[in-house]
Amino acid sequence: MTPVAKKILIINGSLRGAAGNSEAVARQAEKVLLNDLQQEVVRLTLTDRMPAIRDVYDLLTGCDGLLVITGVYWNNWSSPLQRFIEVATAFENTPAFFGKPVACAVTMDSVGGIEVAARLQAVFAGLGCWSPPCSSIVLSRTGQEAMAASFGQEDDPNEDVWRMADLSIVLQNLAIAAALPRNNWTSWPHRELAIPDGPWPDKDALDMGSPKFL
Numbered sequence: 001m002t003p004v005a006k007k008i009l010i011i012n013g014s015l016r017g018a019a020g021n022s023e024a025v026a027r028q029a030e031k032v033l034l035n036d037l038q039q040e041v042v043r044l045t046l047t048d049r050m051p052a053i054r055d056v057y058d059l060l061t062g063c064d065g066l067l068v069i070t071g072v073y074w075n076n077w078s079s080p081l082q083r084f085i086e087v088a089t090a091f092e093n094t095p096a097f098f099g100k101p102v103a104c105a106v107t108m109d110s111v112g113g114i115e116v117a118a119r120l121q122a123v124f125a126g127l128g129c130w131s132p133p134c135s136s137i138v139l140s141r142t143g144q145e146a147m148a149a150s151f152g153q154e155d156d157p158n159e160d161v162w163r164m165a166d167l168s169i170v171l172q173n174l175a176i177a178a179a180l181p182r183n184n185w186t187s188w189p190h191r192e193l194a195i196p197d198g199p200w201p202d203k204d205a206l207d208m209g210s211p212k213f214l
Helices: 020-037 053-061 079-091 112-128 142-152 165-179
Strands: 007-012 040-045 063-071 102-108 135-142
Touching: 007 020, 007 165, 020 040, 020 063, 020 102, 040 053, 053 079, 063 112, 063 165, 079 102, 079 112, 079 135, 102 112, 112 135, 135 142, 135 165
Parallel strands: 007 040, 007 063, 063 102, 102 135
Antiparallel strands: none
């Protein structure tokens, strides 16, 4: 069954922007979403010049689901993605995030990817999103090399290692979840932050109006 057509935002959080592994995943995801699942796709590459804060808020508000992609850098996601999360804290439980499904695709050399994916799902849950079943995938250099080494064996020990083709399952679940109604969720009480105007603050000190207690 083809999911109802919705708008999926692909966030490329790679340090290398349009030149790295995350971009390869983003291109494949866009292809699957457009051609196989007939979804509308919007791309946001965090190393590019970012739109104004309000424009990013409007971009998030206009989407129905999110795919967040990052590499692994010392057991964490990238600095552009961290900055995005810090600024987008002002959008917590607003129409930018609230009730929307999120999926994650993480690329890594050898270790740390599943931990990064799990923490990303938790962060976006805090912002107001939720995770569909089978909504994270981790693609590793060592995994790709292991699959290549055992390719063609009758009893392939690496048959269950995540590969790019598995991204289609993540995206199908995301597309199905994006078509579900969002008006039945309840937000816990929280202090709302003012959404600032002006250019996206990609450097220098950042004060999003959170309480000062020291």
